[in-house]
């Protein structure tokens with residue numbers, strides 16, 4: 262049987278299949294490339310996102326940079342006043358800062374009016390009803406709807422998002438999922454059926470049913486959210502985590518890294534910013550040593566390509582962004598996808614147990630060590646070491662067994 266499987270024809274088929282799979286994993290050149298920048302507050306997300314946009318546009322790619330962080334600072338970074346519509350920054354580069362109030366009005370007003378009436382009919386106080394009718398996470402969704410619009414129009418080759426700090430970005434990236442749930446709950450009624458039922462049912466059930474206009478709006482939003490989710494999970498989109506070699510920053514980034522992976526987003530590289538140069542002076546000697554330790558730590562915790570940017574002696578805005586971009590990416594094109602490998606995933610086994618699957622070099626069982634320390638899992642395979650931040654679903658369980666399968670290490674949790 263095994264012999265059969267290894268016959269030449271079969272092997273060729275397998276190789277072809279693998280190649281095909283890899284090709285599917287690469288972004289398509291005829292569709293816009295989307296890059297999201299996130300990280301802990303103040304690490305340099307806006308600066309790195311802006312520098313990236315300068316470089317892709319210098320390379321001749323039509324680029325749009327969108328700030329989704331309500332505390333906009335892109336304008337300051339470029340020293341150009343940006344608006345709620347794309348504004349020219351330089352050749353091949355436009356930028357915009359999303360205005361949430363305007364978006365809310367545009368996409369949600371009709372639905373909100375209905376929901377307010379609905380909640381009020383249920384005896385909920387007027388003011389509370391209005392608050393409830395504002396869709397949770399709408400401000401984030403507003404930015405994403407813009408992204409969808411620009412993506413579909415194909416006016417830009419690269420779209421860069423300067424996101425809010427990690428916590429909010431994770432929430433933002435889960436909005437499509439939550440929005441679907443919310444809408445199913447509230448509006449899981451067929452439009453056609455509603456048309457027939459509405460005049461008969463309304464007086465009887467004492468519930469205001471949504472008008473056709475409201476249903477249309479909801480359906481439109483629902484479809485858009487579905488498409489958006491597909492785009493964000495497709496190879497066109499990658500997320501880049503910006504961090505500093507500091508304890509608290511690494512901890513927060515680890516959590517983000519784990520959850521981004523589990524939600525199916527692709528983190529294609531990390532950018533380590535504010536690394537002190539060797540010649541920073543005697544005053545920083547100790548800091549330089551501490552940073553070296555954390556750089557090693559980062560190496561063990563983030564199995565994706567890493568770029569570095571040194572701590573500059575002054576603020577990095579305007580003209581200086583170009584040098585920054587060259588220091589980070591050197592001769593590479595920032596719109597490249599730097600890795601397509603997905604470092605971890607969780608799979609449910611038939612019974613109650615869950616398996617964490619990671620890429621790891623093969624070693625003999627005697628050289629494999631798996632230790633769990635609180636929310637961390639330490640995996641040692643001979644000389645190779647990886648520290649993983651565990652998601653809640655695994656942190657509550659204990660590792661029970663481990664085995665290598667097709668280049669992956671599968672750790673079973675009970």
Ligand SMILES: Nc1ncnc2c1ncn2[C@@H]1O[C@H](COP(=O)(O)OP(=O)(O)OP(=O)(O)O)[C@@H](O)[C@H]1O
Nearest residue numbers: 302303304305306307308535571572573575576577
């Ligand atoms: N490598 C660097 N050297 C010196 N200063 C830097 C460097 N990177 C960023 N800065 C400065 O640090 C400050 C914070 O940077 P930035 O606004 O890009 O961070 P952020 O992560 O976007 O912050 P926020 O979470 O508030 O959005 C800015 O004043 C910026 O000029």
Ligand SMILES: [Mg+2]
Nearest residue numbers: 306307330334
């Ligand atoms: Mg910022």
